[in-house]
Amino acid sequence: AFIGDRYMFLSESTLRNIAEDAASGFAFMNSHRTGSVSTPSELPFGKTFAGQYQAGMDSAGRERKRAVVGVYMLRGIKPNGESGPTTDDLDRMIRGGQVADVSVGLSGGDKLCDSCGGILADCPHVPGTRRAMTDDQVSAQTQRGIPGGRSSYTLDNARCGEVSAVFNGAVPGAGVKKVMAFKHAGKLNHRELK
Secondary structure, eight states: OOBTTTTEEEOHHHHHHHHHHHHHOOEEEETTOOOOSSSOOOOOSEEEEEEEEEEEEOTTSOEEEEEEEEEEEOTTOOTTOTTSOOHHHHHHHHHHTSOOEEEEEEEOSEEEETTTSSBGGGSSOOTTSOTTOOHHHHHHHHHTTOGGGOOOEEEESOEEEEEEEESSOSSTTOBSHHHHHHHHTTOSOHHHHO
16 A cells, blocks of 8 residues: 555565565564664564465455564563563553554665656655656556655565554554454454464
């Protein structure tokens, strides 16, 4: 799906890589707190144990592709000491709907311009604008459903290093809210529930 605040798409190769990387196992974090020069890192709340690439059609007949990731946490763990939430706290917040979005930490790959097909850093187009776009490129972007026919890019062949619970994820539908809604509505089979 189109990631509107970034004028970006994730390619099929990136989605497949997310699923593959999740099956190998990466960290489930709190708000991408993986550390940097100026901020300390936090320990993860859990880890991925499964990943699956899925392709199909939505109810409007549009092709949809996604990566589905399975995450687990141990009960009663305080990964970041006494002052931070426990895994039980996070589980209760997920079940209660307070934590509903997730975000993936992606790295590498190529940013491909959707206007001209070139490497984004080497072309004159700027995502979210019509800068240097021809009328044909604007028309093509409009037909793709990009607001105002503006330029966008596709992140191709990126890898995933972590997934985080966040207050407002960038990708529409990325999160625990959809699976929890399906669970409560009885729409998941036994295998999917497990």
